[in-house]
Amino acid sequence: MVNTRGYTAVPNIEGPTSNSQYDLNAQELEPNMGMPSEPPLYVEEMRMEEPQAPEAFSEKVQRFRMCFENNVVIPVKENVVDPLAQMISLVSEKFDLFLSKIGNVMVMRRIFYIVMMSIIAALIIASDRLPNGKARGSNGSFSDHDLLLQYARKSIDLSKIERDLEYISSMPHMSGTSGDVAIRHYIKESFDKNGIRLAGEEEFMAYSNYPGNASLHVYPKDDTEGFDIPLNEENFNPMSHNGHLRNTAVIYANKASLDDMASLQDQGLLDGDFILLVHYGDYVFQQMLTAQEYGAKAVIFISEPHEDNKNVVQMKSVALPQYGTGDALTPEWEGSIRDPIDASEAKYLPKIPSIPISTNQGEKILATLSDTGVKFSNNLFSGSLNDCRLDLLVQTAIRERHPVHDIVGKIEGSEQAGRAIVIAAPRNSVSYGATYPSFGTVILLSLIQLYQEMVYKFDWKPLRNIYFISFGGSEFNEAGATELMEKRRAALKSEVYAMIDVGQIGIWDDSNDLDIQCHPLLADLFQKNTTSRKFNVKVDNVHQFGDWTPYLAQGIPVAIISSPRVMNREYPIDTVEDKFDVLKDILRDKKKGEILSDVMLYLVEKSLELIDDPFIPFSISNYVDFLSSTLKELQKECSNTVNFEEVFSGTTLWKNTKLQFEKWKSEWTDLMYGAGTYIEPTIIAINRWSWNYLLSQIGVAQCLEEGLLDRAFYKNVIFGPKLRLDKGDPLRSWTFPEIRDSIATKDWSSVQAQVNTLGTILQNSARYFLENKNLHGINTNEF
Incomplete structure (x- = not known):
């Protein structure tokens, strides 16, 4: 039921509901602003059969x-x-x-x-459909990657990519809605048709919210009547807090940075109750945290226009992943282990309501503010506390325990069944999500098809396992990816040595750039230009939250393949305009098709190296160089009283580790390829497997079981987010997070303790390699 000052629009929601700690008291709401009396339309119906007497x-x-x-x-x-x-x-x-x-x-x-029979055999061979064994490693030999890549290049099906995208982006599919049910079924059918073994569909219960009631009434100065700003289901932030504010002052705060808020406070503009009107910044979660800390009662986000379209609204999540990702009510444990906490105690959730509005809607409020107070760099003024007051209602439909789903497929390896990589993409969207995340899902399905065709065509298996995962609940603070990690933490940390996220891939940039965020161990792999490609590759350290965050937090090296436009969540991402019709002409453009084919081939090539090279292609040399240079920069930020001796002792040991590994690998290469036999003796294979195990444990060994101070979700002491990210230097913000948090507060005693802990971790993890060097040596005289 729609009233003149708000809306009631609950999406088709699958599964049970529960009472929320954020439901408003009945006396606070106007009679026609309550929750809908009818149940949500999109409830996945489950019909139970009556039991019958058993038949003999x-x-x-x-x-x-x-x-x-x-x-x-x-x-x-x-x-x-x-x-x-x-x-x-x-x-x-x-x-x-x-x-x-x-x-x-x-x-x-x-x-x-x-x-x-001779004629039939000749026809089969001429058809090129007979498994020829050339790509299959056996009897100590290894796969022919050139042959596999040649086949992949010929087999990339751009029409399938278009068909898949058209269907997957044909309906809104937030987690827990009937749209997601349909997309999940489509993905599982795709797995099945391609012969991928479905390792499982995991269901987790997680805190979720959906568009509900919202209203906004503006009272300009000296106007007792004011005017409504009509809202609808697009005026919605996933993970927003619920609340109802009346006759509350509004202040424009630019992007609510620490500098912006300090300027407003110096002018005395943050006294009493106030609502912040801000433009979306690079880090929405940081804007919410800053607003809370300065006493704001709510935040209204102004969406940026797209060209001449000033009515578009971006629906960005306002969760607080700097404290951790996953279900807000079961932090650091999977929901079935123990009871959830109260929502009011959840660090991952904001404590004040928020709502996004369009540029046109924002300009109506800005027009009521005077040219007084703080003047920002965009030439807009903050106004004063007496300029305008607002009535604001935010009442999303909260489901404290609601299902999210992950779909997991597997190709089993032929050699080291205990080692695996994950290739993944997010699935759910606040709306249609054609540009993101649906295109990433389509890329994942196409990779699955290519890999499985190579398995059948050449009777080939990778040396190690591949898991393909479609993650659910990404709009709810990466709930699906995190809950899976929390449920299967021991197994994943033991088996998975790398995770590749393809969800942010796109061909929508004129620059033809491909941004790759990855662990330094993987940097050399992605920087190598071993294919003829029509795009530029830029490799940096990880500096963004996503479904890879729980993997990185546990020390597992990750790589995120992105196009700049998708990585920065530019229009039309997170809006109802992100539909297939916007992209279909681009997909059918011949040049873009060639680029997409090159990107797909690049993904196959790099993932093939990662999963099927005899050695896991981690660069210890690049990792040691990164540690040395970054720690020297870190030392410059510290007081002269902080002693880095333990840390540099650790990096010295890692340099020795690098030399030991490179020596062994060189000996292995000479033995394998020097005589041109290409056959690996069994005892050498066993030693190589042991080295692969050691390589796979580098990141995991450099974690603290108890986690960072006040942020126990993050176990990785080397890679992870600071509590407050630096916009000007995001790479710095994602290295040595606990130490940098203490540097920000100039708590030098804590810095020293954390530096010592880091030194101990580096030394212990390096010694593990060095102490096992005799086990992994090669004695060529034995042969």
Whole structure:
């Protein structure tokens, strides 16, 4: 029921509902602003069958046998087998009569059989559909990657990409809605059609919210009546807090940075109750945290226009992932382990309501503010506390325990079943999500098809396992990816040595750039230009939140493949305008098609190296260089009283580790390829597997089990987010997070303690390699 000052629009929601800690008291709401009396339309119906008395097993068998004989065996015998036998007998007699005129019937039959089988074999070989074994590693040899890549280049199906995208982006599909049910079924069918073993569909219960009631009424100065700003289901922030404010002052705060807020405070503009009117910044979660800390009662986000369109609204999540990702009510544990906490205690959730509005809607409020107070760099003024007041209602439909789903497929390796990589993409969107995340899902499905075709075509298996995962709940603070990690933490940390996220890939940039954020161990792999490509590759350290965050937090190296436009969530992402029709002409452009083919081939090539090279292609040399240079920069930021001796002792040990590994790998290469035999002796293979195990444990070994101070979700002491990210230097903000947090507060005693802990971790993880060097040596005299 729509009123003149708000809306009621609850999406089709799947699953159970629960009372929210944020539901408003009835007396605070106007009568026509309550939750809908009818249940949500999109409820996934589950029909239960009535139990029946069990039938005896022998009776079932007898009934089945009789039914099968009467309906299948007898009709087939009478209508197919008997006539066919008569026809074959007749043809055989005629054929024997023909052969008797040429020579001995038995001899001629054999000659005819040999000729026919030779023709059939020649046709099969000529069709190029016979597994030829060239790409399959066996008896100590390894796969022919050039052959696999040549096949992949010929097999990339751009029309399939277009068809998949058209369907997946044909409906809104937030987690827990019927749209997501349809997309999940489509993805599972795609897995099945491509022969991928479905390792499972995981369901988790997570805190979720959906568009509900919202209203905004503006009272300009000296105007007691004011005016409404009509809102609808687009005026919605996932993970927003609910609240109802009346007659509250509004202040424009630019992007609510620390500098912006300090300027407003110096002018005395943050006294009493106030609502902040801001433009979206680079870090929405940081804007929400800053607004809370300065006492704001709510935040209204102004969306940027797109060209001439000033009515578009971006629906960005306002969760606080700097404290952790996943279900807000079960932080650091999977929901089925123990009871959830109260929502009021959840660090991952903001404590004040927020709502996004369009540029046109924002300009109506800005017009009521005077040219007084703080003047910002965009020439807009903050106004004063007396300029304008607002009535604001934010009442999203909260489901404290609501299902999110992950879909997991697997290709099993042929050599090291205990090692694996993950190739993943997010699935859910606040709306249609054609540009993001649906295009990433389509890329994932196409990679699955290419890999499985190579498996069938060449009777090939990768050396190690590949998991393909479609993550759900990404709009709810990466709930699906995080809950899966929390449920299977021990297994994932033991088996998975790298994770590749393809969800941010796009071909929508004129620059043809590909931004890759990755762990330094993976940087050399992605920087190598081993394919002829029509795009530029830029490799940096990880500096963004996403479904990869729980992996990075546990020390597992990750790589995020992105186009700049998608990485920065530019229009039309997170809006209702992100539809297939916006992209179809780009997909059909010949040049863009060539670029997409190159990107797909690049993904196959790099993931193939990562999963099928004899050695896991981690660059210890690049990692050691990164540690040395970054720690020297970190030392410059610290007081002279902070001693880095333990840390630099650790980097020295890692330099020795690098030398030991490179020596062993060089010896292995000479042994394998020096004589041109390409056959690996079994004892050498076992040693190589052991080195791969050590490589896979580098990141995991450099974590603290208890986690960072006050942010226990993050275990990785080297890579992770600061509590407050630096806009000007995001790479700095994602290295040595606990130390940098203490540097920001100039708590030098804490800095020293954390530096010592880091030094101990570096030394212990390096010694593990060095102490096992004798186990992994090669003695060529043994052969």
